[in-house]
Amino acid sequence: MRITGWLIGALAVFSIVVSGSAQNQEPSIEAEVRASFERSEAAGDFADKFYAIFLNKSPEIALLFAQTDFERQRRLLRTTVYIMVTQDLDDPTARETLERIGRSHGRSELNIRPELYDLWLDSICETVKDLDPEWTPETERFWRERMAPGITLITSLY
Ligand code: HEM
16 A cells, blocks of 8 residues: 555656656747747748749849749649648658759759759748748747758759
8 A cells, every 4th residue: 555655656646757857848949939920820821922932033034934834833832831830851741852852953844953942941931021920030930940851852852
């Protein structure tokens, strides 16, 4: 009986320590970026704002999108950014999606020069800065960090 009481006490202390340390943890970058994406989408049309900014970055980009159906394109961008925000590259579906984009954007198809991805990421960051009411410089840092592995994967297939 005494041992049982001691065990219960030890377990209680252990669970308080564990839950306490979990609460003290910084929210992950994934959680920060996901929350920022959700706030941005609640504040306006993320994909619409993104393309307004991105197409203005250079005449080369505007030309590449001259024939584009933007209703479809905005939907595809939103879905892909959501995947890049919420999934790590060890998720097979996320990886396959980004590899497919890597192939379609490669030399033999859309032929998107890897340098243009800097402008893509700048445009994502400007979109977030415009829309996210809780934006800080740290928000931008988190977004850049979160998008980097996906961009590296896509451009590695150029
Ligand atoms: C991580 C960055 C990027 C992502 C996630 C992305 C995503 C996509 C997706 C999902 C599509 C739809 C077709 C497909 O699945 O291949 C697409 C099409 C396209 N993307 Fe990207 N893209 C990125 C970067 C860029 C960059 C830097 C450019 C340079 C201008 C670009 C230009 C295009 C063009 C021209 C199309 C075809 C539009 C059409 O159908 O008319 N993309 N992109």
